[in-house]
Amino acid sequence: MTPPLFSASVPVFAHYLGQMEAMVERTKGREAxxxxxxxxxxxxxxxxxxxxxxxxLRVACxxxxxxxxxxxxHGMDRIGLLRRIVATRAALAALDPADFTGAEARMIRHRAGFAELHQDGATFLHLFGMPNFLFxxxxxxxxxxxxxxxxxxxDFDGLHDYPHGFRF
Incomplete structure (x- = not known):
């Protein structure tokens, strides 16, 4: 069985990074x-x-x-951002799901702005990591x-389907 915090993090990050990659690709000719x-x-x-x-990576690792x-x-231009996303997705893919075993209880010390936090893995992912990534x-x-x-x-989630031009 895949550890729950692996399933709740790495595939989600990889999916949304893929969506961001596609959006960055669409800036070609409009890089400004x-x-x-x-x-x-x-x-x-x-x-x-x-x-x-x-x-x-700051959360998954x-x-x-x-x-x-x-x-x-990698730079902040279109090509640099695409390289950064590809490198991040590759680093995520290299993580071994088995290493996430027991991550719920693993204590993680980190910074949130100027705050020093010490959180268990589940709290770290669900209340800090995933919300900040999605923000x-x-x-x-x-x-x-x-x-x-x-x-x-x-385009954001890769799941919805709307007719061309539909907006709300």
């Missing part, structure tokens, strides 16, 4: 929108994507009892959509 923000004090779309990718690998600087993925989607990239809910 990766530098756009929703508000002046928020991250750019590119930084939101990079941060989401970073969160995937400690759950597997491993150190988070150093974050290679940054959602913000990237919102910036790209606000900049006129034709994306919708189906």
């Amino acid at each position: 929108i990766l530098g756009a923000r929703l508000a002046p004090d928020m991250f750019t779309a590119g930084q939101q994507i990079a941060t989401a990718a970073g969160f995937a 400690p759950l597997a009892g491993q150190a988070v690998p150093a974050d290679a600087d 940054h993925a959602s913000m990237a989607f919102a910036v790209l959509r606000a900049q006129g990239l034709e994306i919708g809910k189906a």
Whole structure:
């Protein structure tokens, strides 16, 4: 049986990183929108994507009892973001599900902004890791959509299906 926190993390991260990869691909010819923000004090779309990718490893690796690998600087342009996503998905795929056995109780010490937290694995994933990953993925989607990239809910989750041009 696959450990529950593996199933609740690695496949979810990999899936949504794939969705972000497709959205970044769609910026070809409009790469400048990766530098756009929703508000002046928020991250750019590119930084939101990079941060989401970073969160995937920042969460999955400690759950597997491993150190988070150093974050290679691939750049914030379209090609760099695509390389970052591909590298992150490869690192996730290399994680052994067996290493997640007992992760629910594994104590993880980490930072959340300026706060120092010490959480069990289940709390770390469900109340910190996954919400932060999805926050940054959602913000990237919102910036790209606000900049006129034709994306919708189906592009975000890869599950919904709507007729072309349908929006709500």
